[in-house]
Structure formats: structure tokens, C-alpha cells
Amino acid sequence: MSKPTIELRATPHIHAPHDVVKIMRNVVFASLPMAAWSIWSYGLSALLLMLAVVASCLLTERLFNRHNNTLGDWSTSITGILLFLTLPPGFPAWMGMLAGFIAIGMGKVMFGGLGMNVFNPALIGRAFVQAAFPVAITTWIPAFFEGRFTRLIPSTLTPPFTIPPETAAWSQQVAVDAFTGATPLAVQKFDHVAAPALHLLTGTTAGSLGEGSALIILACGLYLALRRILDWRIPLAVMAGTWPSAELFHWIDPGVYPDGLFMLLSGGLMPGAWFMATDMVGSPVTPRGVVIYGLLIGIVTVVIRLFGGLTEGVMYAILLGNAATPPDR
């Protein structure tokens, strides 16, 4: 028994039963169902890619923070999982690891580590590989392909610094249904055919690993919103920015522009709104700031999707939203 000690504390003497670690851990837990769904849809390749990306993120964090243990806060794992979810299923593992290195190194450590990053680190990593590997990042694989738990997608194990093999023919072979190799957004943009909402909700369309099922994303997001870890205003504002602006263009020319529901459910909008835009560090802190930020992301997404060269605009919209966030709002 030690000598009785009088502790002198600054007020308040009590504290809410949460901390950064618990928050981050909860985000990791909430993103796991999405990761599990992507592995269910794409098999071993997805699992391998996830392990590669997360390991790369953790190693990078460790490399740059050798003197204080920053791995224990789970935030690096979040970046890894979220980055993984933005990648296409057959993305070569080495490119994924490079994306992880850039995400943590450039997106986070360079700004000063946890809490200091201006942009969502996962999206920085994704933006880098989008620019560096424009073909690999837009090569899609059919979900639920045959033998996904016994063999890898041919491009997954591409040796570093080499060009991944062509997978289009292979995709046609293994696909259970007819597979066009294009995302609903691309099909809509170039052929003006919108995929049915039900397919988007249940995730039976081509796309990035985390874009599969809007239902699962919604459930995970709602869990975080209920735990008050995620600011529910952000996804709502993003959707409130997306839907009316999409509907406006749809009303002007329904033959060319898709309706609001398609815009909401397709591509990366759902995971972006619930898991990327809500990254605490890059988003505003005040209620009004949050609403402006969300609306901005929603509107910019629609503008890029409809008028930009790319089929998807969520990533750049969120990065722009991050950049537009003043440090004190």
C-alpha cells in the first residue's frame, strides 16, 4: 500500500466515457461490414488487397513516427480500410501499397499527423493512384465471379512497376451474368442508361470495392451516427446537395441526365458521404460550416459527374470540400 496521495486536478474532475481511441476503433468496426461485403463479392483478391493496403499504411505510419506510438490510436487502420474500399477489385496489390504509402505519408504525416491533415488521407492516396495508374483504377471486375475464393484476379499479383495484364477477356469468362466492364455511372454517362435502383442498393453492379451495397453502407453509417461518432448532418447535407441538383438537370433533359435517386445510390456517393466526407479532421466543426461543406460536396459531385471528363466526382468533391473548410469553422 503506497502512501496516500492528494491529487490536484484542473476542472472538470470528471470526463465523458469516450476518447480518441474508442472513437477510431468504432469507425474501424463500422467499416468492417463493408470490407466483409467486398471480400464476399470479390473473394481472395479483395482480402489480399485489403491486407496489403492496411499493412502499407501501418508501416508508413510506423516509419515516420518511430519515437511515439501512434499505431495504437486505430486512425491509420481507418485510412487503410477506407482507401482499400475506394479501389477497384482487381487493383494490383503493389499499387495499393503505394497508395497506402502516399495516403499516410503525404496525406497525413506531412501535415503533422493525427488531427493535422487538411485532406482526407485515404482520398489523397486514391487521388494519387488515379493520376498515376488511370487504366488500372478504371478496370472493373464482375462481382461474385466464379471461383473467387479459390483463385486470384490475374491483375492482383502484378509484380511491382510493371503493367497489369489485360483482364477484360478473363472477366467475360468468369462472370456469372453478362458483364460489360463498365460502372453504372459510365454506362449512364456514355450510353444514357441508368441502372435500376434495386441493383445499386444491393450491390450487384460493377464498381470499387466499397461501392457495392448502398444498404450496408447506410447501416454502418447509421450505426456511427447513432453513436454520435459521425456528424449526421454531413451525409444528409451531401445528399441534400446532390439530389436536387441532379433532379434539376434530369428535369431539363431526362434523356441525358440521370435522376436524383440514381445519383445518390451510384458510385462512391454513399461511402463518400458517410465515411469520407465525415472524417472529423477535414470537416468543419460548426453546425453551419458542416451544412455548407456537405452541400458543396453534393453539388460539385453532380457537376463533375455530368460535365467533367471523369465518370465519378465524389473524391475530388470531398477533397475540394476539405480544402474549402476554414480551420476555425
Place this chain on the structure above:
Amino acid sequence: MGLLQQLRRGSFRHGIHPPANKQVTAAQPIRRLAFAERLVIPLGQHIGRPSRALVRKGQEVVRGQPIAAADGFVSVPIHAPATGRIHDIRLMPTARGELSESIVLDVYKADTQEVRWREPVAAPNTLTPEQIVQAVQAIGMVGLGGAAFPSHVKLSPPDDKPVDTLVVNGCECEPYLSCDHRVMLERPRDLIRGIELAMRAAGVERAIIGIEDNKLDAVAVLQDALRDNPCIRARAVETKYPQGSEKMLIKSLTGQEVPAGGLPADIGIIVNNVGTLAAIGRLLPRGEGLTERVVTVTGPGVARPGNYIVPLGTPIGFVLQQVGHQGTHTDFVLGGPMMGPSVSDLRTPITKGTSGLLVLNDSEVLKETRRIWPCIKCGQCVSACPMHLNPAQLGQLAVKREFTRMADEYHLNDCFECGCCAYTCPSNIPLVQHFRVAKAYNREHAA
């Protein structure tokens, strides 16, 4: 308490919901604590100028006798809390951490300790407002909720700021504390008499008692006692910290907001705590000075928690000895856990402003020793701050020592250190401490 009234309960925006921890003490009647052998009575235990000592070393005093006089208008006299002999007048430790000039009184052990000194006043109904204000000062009354601001000053608003409403603060929003709750339950007549006196003194026509809805029994007792009194109403407000802060309570009860940097009198309101008004109602008609108060002694480290009538000047060490305490790592808090200061010296006395003595020990204390993480801009402090400030930004500026910017651009001076931000901060950033340092720095450099 009807459902309708529940739904209509007033509130303010933001704030937090810490665990109340009031059940143990709130369920027991107020008990009396024994007299310590030696009492320590600081001359400066209220806001304003310290009192002037009227006694010499070695002098005998009787309980209730004035031993120090008010020094000016914003000051109050002090009355001997016990019959005994003045041991000395010297520097003694106080809750603020600094040594302060105090009267040290040796209590006569064999004495019955009845109040032997009264200055009778005319029948309370016949007193003029000025006479009430004078009498309130004469009994040494200050805000018993914790601020210890001289009550008679509040009751005499300046002529250019006419007041029409008395808000009676029965929120007791600090966790653990229940002394106001017990006073409302046990002394409703004293309280109502005190409210009526205060209303007459300040010339207001209506009074609203605001009580958090975790004390509906107190609301019921007061509503029952006020059946025939149309001018005073008892109303339940949402249980939420810091509901008992006067600006929050005014917002909750009247919907009005006190302007930034202003006082409630600017919008025609004065606020008094239930404990203060109950003490006025009890002591003023008898012409008795304030010599004791009800203190909630509680916390995981206390063996016999409860609400105790404690003679002013009782060292907390004596209180703890009487109620029993345990723990190897102990945080002794005067007041509630959100705003009460830690004390390092067990000779520190209970003073007029001490509403509670909270003993947090071992696990409770050690689990607060946590790693401080960087701010992750989660915005929880922004959603908690009842003054609608941006504590996250203020905290970052404090780290960069940009103290003047904090005050000029981010309204640092509106912060009243309620602690909501630091309570809710997942990074455990000591925000309140940062803000205190900044304010102290600004005060020093403004001079």
C-alpha cells in the same frame, strides 16, 4: 407534475449530460455536523473587498457575534460561527490555493453553541426595500451557490436598470451536489419567505423558481406551498449541465438572452440561488448572522455521504474525519466536479460559498490520468459549449499562445469555465485550463 408540464419544460441549447450521482445524498435528511476544535474564518470569502476584523487575539466571542465588518458596499460582515476565543489572526490556506488573512477561533468545547447574538429587526412585513437590503448585508449574506457574491448588491440594482423578474435558481446542475435539493424539500417556508423579501427589496412583481426535472419532488413541494401565491411560480427545466448557470437558466425560463459581457439586470432580471434565499428567509427575520451552511459531503471516497449543516470555518480535514474517507489517490474538490477547485491542504475551511465537498478516489481519479491526443476536430466541444464558442479553435490558439486573438476574435471572455468542452473532449485536452491561463495572461497584460 403533469405530462404537459414535462413537455413544456424549458431549456437552452448545447450542454452535456454527465451522470448525476446524487441519489445517495438526496435521499437523506440534512444532518448537523459537530463543531471542530478550531475554526478558520477567511476575511475574504466573498467577491468584493475582504471584511475588516473587529476582534483581537485572545478575545472571547459568542456565536452569532460580528467578528468582521463590511468594508464598503460590495462587502459583507462575518459572524462568529461558534462561541470561543480568538486564537489568532493570520495567513491560512484557502480553497483558491493562496494563503489568506483569516480569523482563527478556538471553540469552547463545553458550550451549548446556541446563537447568542441577534440584532432584532422590525417585523419583516413592515420593512422598506432599503431596510431589507441593509438587513441582508448585516446578516453577512452572499450567494451560497458557489459564487459568494454579496446578496444585497444583487438586490439593489442600479436605477437605470429596472428589474421586473426574480429568477430563483434551484437547478443544482453540478453532479453529486444535492444540498439545494434538500433545502427545497425541508425548508420551503424559509425559501418562500426569502423570495418574498428579495422581491420586495428589488421591487419585482414576479419570481420563477427553476428546478431541474430530476427533482420533481421539490417542484411538487414548492408548488403545493405556493398554491395561494400567484406571483411566485415553480417550474421544471431540463436536467442538463450547466442549466444552473444564470444565463442558461434565464434562457430556459424566460427565453431571453443576456447580452454578451452583460448582466441579467440588463434585461430586467436578477438571479438568486435557492440556498441563499432560504437562508435569508430563515435568518433575516431573526436578525441572525450567517454562521453555518448546508454542505453536500459525498463522492466514492466518503464513508457516510450526506448533506450536513457545517459551521463556517470548519476545516475540511475535520469534516472528512467525521464522515470517514478512504483512498490512496484522492482528489478533494470544493463544490461540484465540473467547476469546483481541488484542494491540497486539509486545513482549508468550509466557507460561505462552499456547496459541496467531493472526495474522488483511486479508480475515479486515476482513470482521469489519460493520454492527451491531438485535437481531431470532432466538434464535440462546439456542440457542448453553452456559450456557443469554438473551444477547439480556442484550444489550438492557446497552445500557440495567441491569447489576445482568443479574446478579440473568438470571444474568450464569454467563457465561464463550465467545463463542458473539456468533459466531452475525446482527446482529453485540458481546455478549461488553457482558457484560464489565457484569461489570466490577458488580465495581467491589460493592466
